[in-house]
Amino acid sequence: MVTARAPATSANLGSGYDTFGVALERPADTVTVERASETSIDVTGAGAQYIPEDPDGNTVGAVAEALEAPAHISIDKGVRPASGLGSSAASAAAAALALNELYDRGHTPKELVSVAAKGEAVVSGTAHADNVAPSLLGGFTIIRGDDVTRVDADVSLVACLPEVAVSTRDAREVVPESLSMADHVETVGNAATLTAGMCRSDPTLVGEGMDDPVVTPARAELITGYHAVRDAAFDTGATGVTVSGAGPSLLAVCYPEKRRAVAGAMVEAFADAGVGARAYQTRVGRGATIL
Ligand SMILES: Nc1ncnc2c1ncn2[C@@H]1O[C@H](COP(=O)(O)OP(=O)(O)OP(=O)(O)O)[C@@H](O)[C@H]1O
Numbered sequence: 702m703v704t705a706r707a708p709a710t711s712a713n714l715g716s717g718y719d720t721f722g723v724a725l726e727r728p729a730d731t732v733t734v735e736r737a738s739e740t741s742i743d744v745t746g747a748g749a750q751y752i753p754e755d756p757d758g759n760t761v762g763a764v765a766e767a768l769e770a771p772a773h774i775s776i777d778k779g780v781r782p783a784s785g786l787g788s789s790a791a792s793a794a795a796a797a798l799a800l801n802e803l804y805d806r807g808h809t810p811k812e813l814v815s816v817a818a819k820g821e822a823v824v825s826g827t828a829h830a831d832n833v834a835p836s837l838l839g840g841f842t843i844i845r846g847d848d849v850t851r852v853d854a855d856v857s858l859v860a861c862l863p864e865v866a867v868s869t870r871d872a873r874e875v876v877p878e879s880l881s882m883a884d885h886v887e888t889v890g891n892a893a894t895l896t897a898g899m900c901r902s903d904p905t906l907v908g909e910g911m912d913d914p915v916v917t918p919a920r921a922e923l924i925t926g927y928h929a930v931r932d933a934a935f936d937t938g939a940t941g942v943t944v945s946g947a948g949p950s951l952l953a954v955c956y957p958e959k960r961r962a963v964a965g966a967m968v969e970a971f972a973d974a975g976v977g978a979r980a981y982q983t984r985v986g987r988g989a990t991i992l
């Protein structure tokens with residue numbers, strides 16, 4: 702029997718659609734695997750009732766198949782599904798690490814990124830790796846084709862999760878299919894600024910680099926209270942705010958001493974918009990580990 706923990710993640714960071722991601726120090730999923738002749742799954746924890754136990758509908762089923770590693774897989778969800786916090790990816794990353802160990806497959810965590818991404822195809826239709834990469838590797842990650850670049854970063858974050866669900870599949874449908882040259886130039890400048898900020902663990906540069914004229918405005922419309930919550934975070938000291946992953950969570954970057962105030966203001970602004978929410982005061986964290 703092998704147990705692995707894999708963290709929640711926040712993908713895109715505004716300017717890095719399908720490219721950037723960070724591991725969050727918390728929350729996380731825990732996955733335990735035991736050898737079996739065929740794969741079966743049970744799910745407990747946050748939002749378990751919304752997650753299929755059929756291996757064909759669960760991200761971990763695709764991972765077991767890709768590794769040719771049938772197992773009984775128990776998932777304890779710390780990351781609520783349809784949250785924008787890489788819930789489906791956290792299970793896939795933990796399962797990939799645990800099954801690799803259980804069957805002694807010998808893959809490195811970096812090699813497991815493409816395996817875990819197969820799980821994402823099950824839920825969103827695309828094997829995007831921008832959540833599974835940071836969940837497996839930790840830190841700040843950049844996806845380019847099949848390549849992953851990883852950077853250590855120490856940046857404080859607040860992830861604010863409202864009590865509504867937005868599915869990644871739906872949120873991908875509102876993404877524009879093309880962009881103007883002006884938006885392209887702005888996005889490249891922002892993405893480069895964000896990357897420099899991560900390399901320096903500089904919340905001001907990271908926050909400024911999160912601005913995104915293309916994907917975020919379209920997705921903000923799916924999140925009740927988005928603009929008020931974003932304003933509240935900036936008013937209390939956030940250096941940048943954007944949609945986390947496909948939403949509905951919002952991600953704020955700040956200096957460590959502002960984290961509590963930013964978290965409180967975001968929850969309060971969601972409440973004023975009639976939406977319950979909780980905030981995780983967190984930071985860029987490490988990747989999946991065997992327990
Ligand atoms: N192991 C799993 N954990 C969580 N959700 C799963 C899992 N397997 C399948 N799903 C399904 O995936 C969907 C949630 O994934 P989705 O990508 O929409 O949300 P998310 O992972 O929280 O968000 P994001 O990718 O934007 O960060 C739900 O429909 C859920 O039933």
Ligand SMILES: N[C@@H](CCO)C(=O)O
Nearest residue numbers: 712719831869946947
């Ligand atoms: N890059 C993906 C991440 C989903 O978590 C998207 O934004 O659709």
